[in-house]
Amino acid sequence: MQTVATKLPARPPTGSASSAPKKRRLKGPIFWVVLGLIGLFLLFGGIKALQIFAMVSAGAKMVPPPTTVTSAVVKQTDWQPILSAIGSISPVQGATISAEIPGMVAEIGFESGKPVKKGDLLLKLDASSEIAQLRSAEADAELAKSDYDRARDLADRTVISKAELDAAESKYAQKKAMVDNMQAVIAKKEIHAPFDGFAGIRSVNPGQMVAAGDPLVSLQTLEHVFVDFSLPQNALGKISDDLPVRVTTDAVPGREFSGALSAINPAIDQATRNVKLQATLDNGDHALRAGMFAKVRLLLPEKNSVLYIPATSVAYAPYGDSVYVIEKKHDEKTKQDELVLRQQFVRLGEARGDFVAVKEGLKAGQEVVGTGAFKLRNGMNVVIDNKLAPKAQFSPNPDDT
Numbered sequence: 001m002q003t004v005a006t007k008l009p010a011r012p013p014t015g016s017a018s019s020a021p022k023k024r025r026l027k028g029p030i031f032w033v034v035l036g037l038i039g040l041f042l043l044f045g046g047i048k049a050l051q052i053f054a055m056v057s058a059g060a061k062m063v064p065p066p067t068t069v070t071s072a073v074v075k076q077t078d079w080q081p082i083l084s085a086i087g088s089i090s091p092v093q094g095a096t097i098s099a100e101i102p103g104m105v106a107e108i109g110f111e112s113g114k115p116v117k118k119g120d121l122l123l124k125l126d127a128s129s130e131i132a133q134l135r136s137a138e139a140d141a142e143l144a145k146s147d148y149d150r151a152r153d154l155a156d157r158t159v160i161s162k163a164e165l166d167a168a169e170s171k172y173a174q175k176k177a178m179v180d181n182m183q184a185v186i187a188k189k190e191i192h193a194p195f196d197g198f199a200g201i202r203s204v205n206p207g208q209m210v211a212a213g214d215p216l217v218s219l220q221t222l223e224h225v226f227v228d229f230s231l232p233q234n235a236l237g238k239i240s241d242d243l244p245v246r247v248t249t250d251a252v253p254g255r256e257f258s259g260a261l262s263a264i265n266p267a268i269d270q271a272t273r274n275v276k277l278q279a280t281l282d283n284g285d286h287a288l289r290a291g292m293f294a295k296v297r298l299l300l301p302e303k304n305s306v307l308y309i310p311a312t313s314v315a316y317a318p319y320g321d322s323v324y325v326i327e328k329k330h331d332e333k334t335k336q337d338e339l340v341l342r343q344q345f346v347r348l349g350e351a352r353g354d355f356v357a358v359k360e361g362l363k364a365g366q367e368v369v370g371t372g373a374f375k376l377r378n379g380m381n382v383v384i385d386n387k388l389a390p391k392a393q394f395s396p397n398p399d400d401t
Contacts, residue, residue, distance in 0.1 A: 097193075197221040
């Protein structure tokens with residue numbers, strides 16, 4: 001009898017048959033979660049991209065509002081050429097009164113800072129010794145005159161010789177000269193004002209000993225004063241006597257003094273190559289005093305036609321100065337006229353007050369930006385508002401605005 005062996009199937013490894021279905025059941029939910037997250041990311045990214053695209057499109061279409069500026073018109077006028085310099089005030093008549101001979105101050109006949117007239121007594125030195133010597137000299141002179149008169153009478157009668165008469169005459173002349181000398185010494189003890197003027201602050205007091213040459217007081221006239229200044233030698237051919245001069249000083253702000261050129265030094269200073277000049281000014285109210293610092297403007301006779309604008313219109317730069325010209329431009333999109341800036345380089349001339357001359361780059365009647373040119377750019381749209389525009393002046397106060 002043949003035995004048939006039954007082959008049992010092999011037992012699978014522990015956990016292998018039961019874990020496969022579990023893995024398949026886990027993969028399904030994770031996949032859909034990841035896929036959902038990717039979808040959300042793409043959705044939000046698309047929305048953000050659309051927002052950015054919309055902002056870029058709106059920015060490209062947006063036009064910035066025009067900038068508000070002030071304006072000034074380029075004007076043309078005749079300017080008289082001016083040569084400017086720095087000078088100082090000096091008196092037409094001024095002196096420091098000194099003692100000619102030594103002595104003690106006995107009397108002071110003036111008040112410091114007060115006016116004095118020509119011939120007024122300023123100081124008197126003690127002359128008691130000289131007065132006593134004068135009396136003795138006068139007595140000797142009287143005796144010598146009597147001797148001379150008797151000798152002349154005797155000579156007329158040929159009682160004495162001609163030599164004796166000459167000796168008597170010489171003695172009388174000597175005694176008379178001694179009297180004159182003592183009178184001169186006494187006169188020098190009294191010091192009088194040599195001209196009308198204002199006395200300065202006295203340098204001595206009564207009872208003080210002074211030596212010959214010691215300064216006692218200064219004396220100056222103030223009705224007219226000089227202003228001394230210098231100009232380069234290349235200006236010598238442009239100047240002549242009696243040219244008008246205008247003077248200002250910080251000591252008298254807001255006021256201009258008028259005068260005329262009165263002296264031109266014949267020699268040129270070899271150190272500076274400048275020519276020294278002097279002008280005379282009226283000073284009836286005594287506003288100007290000697291030693292004052294002054295700004296001098298010498299007006300030349302000819303006149304030049306110039307274009308000028310406010311100095312605040314200029315944008316100063318190392319590569320060149322420029323202004324912004326305001327021009328009208330027609331916009332094809334809006335069908336309206338707009339004000340547009342055009343940067344224009346210019347060559348400047350002299351400045352007067354708040355204005356500056358323009359030699360090249362502009363024409364009369366053009367309109368330029370008046371202030372704030374440093375913040376502008378070429379092609380910018382602007383609107384004009386001159387309500388708060390600063391008022392430019394030829395003689396501003398203070399004069400360095």
